[in-house]
Amino acid sequence: TGRLPVDLVPISQNEIGATLGKTALTQALIAGGVGLLLIMVFMIGYYRLLGVVACVALVIYGVLFLGILNAIPVTMTLPGIAGIVLTLGMAVDANVLIFARIRDEVAAGKTITAATSAGFRKAFRAVFDCNMTTVITAIVLFLTATGGVKGFALTLGIGVVLSFLTAVAVTRSMLNLLSRWRPFRNHRLLGLRVPKEQMVQLTERGGL
Helix, strand or coil, rough: CCCEEEEECCCCCCCCHHHHHHHHHHHHHHHHHHHHHHHHHHHHHCHHHHHHHHHHHHHHHHHHHHHHHHHCCCCCCCCHHHHHHHHHHHHHHHHHHHHHHHHHHHCCCHHHHHHHHHHHHHHHHHHHHHHHHHHHHHHHHHHHHHHHHHHHHHHHHHHHHHHHHHHHHHHHHHHHHHCCHHHHHHCCCCCCCCHHHHHHHHHHHCCC
């Protein structure tokens, strides 16, 4: 039914061994590990202690992500691994937005504790919108696509939802806890730049 009256004429034929899939899988895992390492180095180098917080949240995210994939269970494919690698960068995207807001609040003259609270509150809408659009895209792909694309959509959707939860819950809890730690109030250790005039005012108020 529906057969076209056309004969297929083979032009070329290649035989691929089973080791090719294993090699590609190994290369994908190496790419994911290198990507994770580069993300951590950048976050710590640019955000200092805030970057350390982001890296701890990223490790927790990775452990939870692997646990969910093992619990479903999911047969891992190259497109699925590509979705995981993509979510590694997106996992710190929320932290970048939040940390940028915290820097703005500190530059406006607020203390670290007040800036952390205000940064989360003001960045939440942007973080939620970014993640929600990606989740909607992943759902559409999962429902309409087949094969490897469906696996990519599944890992992407799970990763984005989990990264949003870790950014809101884990990162915020860690920052609230560490804000009482004196070294965490050091602007240089946090990679924050505050004008000298504001620094003097904060010192006089005891806000550091």
